[in-house]
Amino acid sequence: MPRTDAGISQKTISVLGATGSVGDSTLDIIASSPERYKAHALTANSNVEKLAKVAIETGATFAAVANETLYGALKQALAGTGIESGAGPSAVEDAASMPADIVVGAIVGAAGIRPTMAALRAGNQVALANKEALVCAGDLVMAEAARSGQPILPVDSEHSAIFQIFDQDNRNQIEDVTITASGGPFRTWDKEAIEQASPEQALNHPNWTMGAKVTIDSASLMNKGLEVIEAHHLYQLPASKLSVVVHPQSIIHGLVTYSDGSMLAHLGAADMRIPVAHCLAWPDRAPADTRRISLIDIAKLTFEAPDVERFPCLRLALEALEAGGSLPNIMNAANEIAVAAFLERKIMFGGIPKIVEGTMKHFIKTGDIKDAGSISDVLAMDAAARRVATDIQDMVQ
Template sequence: MASDAVLWFGDEMSAVPLRNNKAAAASAVRTVTVLGATGSIGDSTMDLLRGARDRYQVEALTANSNVEGLAKLAKEFGARFAAIADPAKLSELKDALAGTRIECGAGESAIIEAAARPADWVMAAVSGAAGLKPALAAVDRGATVALANKECLVCAGDIFMERAKKAGACILPADSEHNALFQALASGNREELTRVIITASGGPFRTWAPADIEQATLEQALKHPNWSMGQKITIDSASMMNKGLEVIEASYLFALAPDEIDVLVHPQSIIHGMVEFSDRSVVAQLGTPDMRIPIAHCLGWPDRVVGPSAKLDLAKIGQLTFEAPDFQRFPGLRLAYEALRLGHGATTVYNAANEIAVAAFIAGKIKFGAIARLVEATMNDWIRSGNQPPLHSADDAISVDHIARNRAAALLPQIALKAT
């Protein structure tokens, strides 16, 4: 991104561009790196790259543990570097890439190296807190970063955006909801903003009774009505923790106060985000529920690319409906607002405890309804400890993340026992 690119709202903390800066568009081939290439977001990104080989050159690809998938993609796209997060799989990756000129590595340092390599555009799609340091490596060299990892901002929002601004990096939101807000926000100025509205499908348990939600099985939680996503994010959608993470992310990404962010349940998942301005005009972004749409917007920015997604047929859909979110049935959303208002690492604790809780649910150690209870218990424990200093660095955020995970793990037997 050009150093003179317009920042959204002109806010000192924002590295999100406001309007398309056509002068910044590059006619040359754009080099790209995909962090998390074998996951659901990575798969959509690679599909888009596959349809525009003349415009993009792959610099580096990473994966968590899927050596076969990573090697296949690296060879298909002629990547210069491939990295696997699991250090025990380096030999396997080397064997899979034998006979090619593709460099490879393993472990956290190799993932960070992939992000630090000289690609113009980086998709940050490594899930969880593990994605923070690689994304920061891309940010620190001033790259354009398509951010699909919510945890980067939830765990270290102020730090992340400060470093992006300092390095002249451009942060493009790749989540469907934040990308929708990004597009709609270009219709006005900061002083004209009233609020932003993030939509939520409501997940598979939108109409369920509280007692039934409590006892929901893993199979039921993974049956999302609209989106095809990875296991963790699908469970988060079922609990609406995912929407809580999005509220926190929007606050840091666009420099918004909690009271400037609303959530609206929209079961059809056609409107992905709305922005209300002072004249009461509401600008919305619509599209079919396909992650390739927001990713394509980021990939082509400041231009638009031809995307493979289905055209939106509103006549066929027939109607769009809306509901207020139920904070009692889905307490994870309420806890996100509380964490955002508390600050001082509370959002980091919220995310860490949720990751522990979801892993426990997948392993059959707790019931679905206990996910939010474990998060709340961990947050309360953090508050009671009184150890809530401001976060000044990524290491501070990672330290809080580790502490919160340990506390959540320690509280897990107690929460599991209460649910029986």
């Protein structure tokens, strides 16, 4: 870790998923503190133009695009810059494996599983925004993190909040961990209206600016179910010690209740740069040009119980966690298929939980929900669940 002229140790940061919303937040923090951080390897799925642009702007040393057919376009966009390039899933894993002080895992979906494991196996510190790595392969990922001797740093605002108030030395005295949810754009809608919602309505999140997949998951509350499963793995807690509360203001992001009755809460603005800044500076803290909150201006914080009748995706995620084995992986794969179909207007919003539940029931009936022994097993089950979900999608409106 080199030191700058100011005497500050400069960290090298690789960003997997550099062209998405979390990637934007990460690169913003890097650009605002060049004395502290330097971009190293950057990856994207297919947005070559933006990937090349940010690689050049940040002085990255390597850029890779997951779509291997776009290698020529990336190489041409980087010609004369001295930035090395690659393409295909293996190139993304190569980027994750390159020695770096922190690898930010911000790839959306199950595509982030192998790169996350590659980063951990290389001994890199991982700051994880990719929920699916833990939802689909949590036991395997956490075992690899344990072997590396470094904790996974959570980038999600909720898990970053919990990480900061979770007393690891007194974990046996923790009674409950509460994850907050904004409630999304449909918080006050009735069930029938929610089921008929359009993509435009579902993408209109009241508090956060995120990518399309995460925004749809927030609208269905599936995002909160995924986060509960994440918390189970990150903090090694049973489902009975994990809860969800709807908090429309998105000021409190997580709470931890202890056996003496103390409840600790983490507060912050709805600004993804805050948890990113925490991860990049960890175990220290560093100045960051992020949004601040004023309790006087906020004036009032409210809370509600989540409604799993109107938002069945949350129920399904919790049921998958309770059942264990490969069911969370199956549930996630079906949800990815369903969300893509909704965004392509092939199904109504109410079709998302129907596809997820139908896929889960199929594998429960066949009894094929055993624990995965390897990442290959995880990805094979993911593929099988996607096939079943696609078949069910054709029967759902």
